[in-house]
Amino acid sequence: MPKQKNIIITGTSRGIGYELVSLLTDAGHNVLALSRDAAPVSGLDISNCWCFSCDITDKKDIARVRQFLNETWTHVDILINNSGYLISKPFSKLKREDFEDSYSVNVFGAAAMTQVVLPFMKKDGHVVNISSMGGIQGSLKFPGLAAYSSSKGALITLTEVLAEEYKETGPSFNCLALGAVQTEMLEEAFPGYEAPTTAKEMAQYIMDFSLTGNKMYNGKILQVSSSTP
Template identity: 60%
Template sequence: MKNIIITGTSRGIGFELALQFANAGHQVLAVSRKINQELLSHKNIRCLSVDLSNEVELQQVTNFLSSSWDKIDAVVHNAGSLLLRPFSETTQHDFENIYKVNVFGVANLTRICLPYLQKGSHVVTISSMGGVQGSLKFAGLAAYSSSKGAVITLSELLAEEYKEQGISFNVLALGSVQTEMLQEAFPGYQAPLSASEMANYIYDFTLTGNKYFNGKVLPVSSTNP
């Protein structure tokens, strides 16, 4: 059984993914600002309430790892912050808030995990089709989509930097998925995939994708958001 860290587990894809891993017998560290009570009661899940944009709060992860785990088999950077706003109204503060979660949170948590990652470990970052060069873009997502493009490049760089240690870094660029975050941004829009369906794919990719890929960006999209 493996030790898996998943962020953004209070709802949506992260919640479904944490349950899938835990129900399969894996040990899960579920990291999110809000703790889901269903996850909290699961014997294979440890929940931490952490704001990924806050470096001080991330110390909780460091403390947990030093006292509880000697290795990490996989990290799924699933947490994300989305802002739908015209660019002319998007302030530097708005950009900073989005990047603190979507980019800096990924970088900081990865740095914390590095001493526990080993040959065969897999770091999966959930990006968006909006962050992929040449893909269809949507007005109002300048901060969000550009941050999702930034973590793609970050993952490619980390794959190169840590390939000798046998640590794999890959990105899944998702299209539209029926989650609460999508509904909040685009009320009334109906995505073709549910959160649990997408979690199924991410679950399998996390466990096996590093056998075939490293430093890659895989579009996982039947439609655009």
Template identity: 65%
Template sequence: MKSKNIIITGTSRGIGYELAMQFANAGHQVLAISRKTPKELIENPNITCLSIDISNPEELLQVENFINRTWKKVDVLIHNAGSLLHKQFTQITSEEFQNIYKVNVFAVAELTKICIPFMEKGSHVVTISSMGGIQGSMKFAGLAAYSSSKGAVITLSELLAEEYKEQGISFNVLALGAVNTEMLQEAFPGYEAPLSAKEMADYIFNFALTGNKYYNGKVLQVSSSTP
């Protein structure tokens, strides 16, 4: 397979880390974006690391500068970064609610805006959402900010798929169920999920490269358990 230019957010741990390593080891060029950068990513010759806060629009401009300076085009954008808050609704401050949306919604919109001018027909934008963002799915107390933000990016992706279908850019969402990550343990301490981060990364890897042949503007529920 021809080498592709892949941007992944949230690569410091869990699914994002596994994805960055998998794409790089398969010969693709990866831009790994996270606030913290694992040594293994830095040492991989196919990975470029950007240590930035994606909730800060000014820092996101470093992504645009990188693409302009080096790649000139983006084949796949994976919005994997996420911020979680587990707290009773009436105890959530306005600032806390906004901070969740800054990472989970506004950063997705801003980074997509940056990448679209560099995307050609056949490019694929994959947003990692959650089963908690699916209308009608089981909901859990304490996740009002997180789950509602994950619902917002689902609608955003559906709208962008319509807006950019003539350009051949596909937008799809993977609404994940429980995966054994640090974030899951923050939300459900002690819960043992049926899938590891590596196993979920295997699925996302293949979907990011080929899913746009079959889907556009779709939300796929990738879950074998509740939560």
């Protein structure tokens, strides 16, 4: 059996993050599941899963993660920055606050979580940032996603920079730019749109990559999509 790992996942109340919790705990790994709404995961009652409410844009909540790691785990093998904030509006209608909300979660929150977790990670650790095809060159970008896609582009660049900065000491940093996945977030933004991939299918791919991808990749942006968006 593969070595049991300590894995942190953000954005676990629904969609891909929720599916990741089930898959990784079923595989025998320890999971710290973080989201603003802890109820869905806490209701699973899994012995190798810890969860509490955590808003990654709130310094006090981020400090709670540090306290948990100091007192309970002492080391982290994998961090999956999965939290995402999506707002769909024509560019002419977007307000400064819309951009601030998008970057607060998709960039600043991911950066803050990474800063807290890094001291608990070793050279063979793996940070997996979840971006979007909308944040990378060459994809058909949904109109209305100026704030979302540009913030996901910033997350891609952050991944590359951190991989370079930590290449001697580790951990590894990689980024998965996901295509459209059938999640509640997508349905809210684009009612009626049918994505080619389910949340569980994508979660399975992310799980496999997070466990083994750092053996072959570091500082890489992988486009995970069977369609253009």
